[in-house]
Amino acid sequence: MKPDTRLGMALKSALLGASLMTLIACETVQTTQGGVVGVNREQKMAVAPEAIEHAAREQYGQLIAQEGQKGTLNRNAAQVSRVRAVAGRIISQVAAFRPDARNWAWEVNVLTSPEVNAWCMPGGKMAVYTGLLEKLQVTDDELAAVMGHEIAHALREHARERASEQMVAGGFISVGAALLGLGEIGQQGAQYAYMGLIGLPNSRKHETEADRVGIELAARAGYDPRAAITLWQKMGQVGGGQPPKFLSTHPSQSDRLSDLTAYSQRVMPLYEQAKRTR
Incomplete structure (x- = not known):
C-alpha cells in the first residue's frame, strides 16, 4: 500500500471517528414537561444551550438597534401595550411546561x-x-395563539435541536461523500436527500409541537384555544398558494386545522377554569 493511500485512509477514518464522537456526544433531553397536550418527545442535542442563547441575544440586540435607527421600533403605543399584555399572560403560564x-x-x-x-x-x-396585527385584524385570542406558538418553539428549544441535527448530519454527509468518492456533486445530492427525508419532516414536527403547546399556553392564560383555528384560516387566505406538502416545512393547511381542532378541545377545560378564576 502506498504511503499516500495509507494517509488517505487514516484521514477518512479520523473524520469518521470525529463524526461518530459528535453523534455519541449528543445529549438526550426532554426540554419541557408534556402538559395536557402530551408533547413528550425526547430530543438529541449536540449544541450547548448557552451557545444558542448567546447568539440569539447578540442577533436580537443588533436587530432591535437597527429597527430603532429606522424608526420602526414600537411606534404605536396602543399596539405595543396590547401585544405586551397578551404576551405577559402567556409568559405567566410557561412554568406548566x-x-x-x-x-x-x-x-x-x-x-x-x-x-x-x-x-x-x-x-x-x-x-x-x-x-x-393589521392585515389579519387579529383578536386578542388569535394574537395569543400566535404568541403561544412562538413561545412554544423557544420552550422546546427547536432552534437548538435544528442546529444539532445540522451539525451531526453535516459531519456524516461530508465523511460519507469522502469515503465513497462522491465529490462535490454527490455531496450536494446527499444534502438534498437529508433535507427531503429528515430535515423537512423534523421541521413539520416542530410546527405541530408548537401548535399544541401554544394552544395549551393560551388556554391556561384564559384565551380561547379555538382561536388558533380561525387564525390559521386567516393565514391561509393571506398566504396564497402553498408548496406541496412533502416539500413544506409546515404542515398542510388541512392537517394543521384538523390537529388544532382536536387539541383545542383537549385543552378547553383549562380555558374554562382560567375564565372562572379571572
Whole structure:
C-alpha cells in the first residue's frame, strides 16, 4: 500500500471517528414537561444551550438597534401595550411546561413592517410585526395563539435541536461523500436527500409541537384555544398558494386545522377554569 493511500485512509477514518464522537456526544433531553397536550418527545442535542442563547441575544440586540435607527421600533403605543399584555399572560403560564423559563429575560417589541410575522428567539426575545396585527385584524385570542406558538418553539428549544441535527448530519454527509468518492456533486445530492427525508419532516414536527403547546399556553392564560383555528384560516387566505406538502416545512393547511381542532378541545377545560378564576 502506498504511503499516500495509507494517509488517505487514516484521514477518512479520523473524520469518521470525529463524526461518530459528535453523534455519541449528543445529549438526550426532554426540554419541557408534556402538559395536557402530551408533547413528550425526547430530543438529541449536540449544541450547548448557552451557545444558542448567546447568539440569539447578540442577533436580537443588533436587530432591535437597527429597527430603532429606522424608526420602526414600537411606534404605536396602543399596539405595543396590547401585544405586551397578551404576551405577559402567556409568559405567566410557561412554568406548566418548564419552570426555569419563568426566569428568562423576556422581551417583547413591535416592529413596523407589512410582513405577517412574529417570532420568539431562544431565551425569550420576541417580536410581533404590525402586518400581523393589521392585515389579519387579529383578536386578542388569535394574537395569543400566535404568541403561544412562538413561545412554544423557544420552550422546546427547536432552534437548538435544528442546529444539532445540522451539525451531526453535516459531519456524516461530508465523511460519507469522502469515503465513497462522491465529490462535490454527490455531496450536494446527499444534502438534498437529508433535507427531503429528515430535515423537512423534523421541521413539520416542530410546527405541530408548537401548535399544541401554544394552544395549551393560551388556554391556561384564559384565551380561547379555538382561536388558533380561525387564525390559521386567516393565514391561509393571506398566504396564497402553498408548496406541496412533502416539500413544506409546515404542515398542510388541512392537517394543521384538523390537529388544532382536536387539541383545542383537549385543552378547553383549562380555558374554562382560567375564565372562572379571572
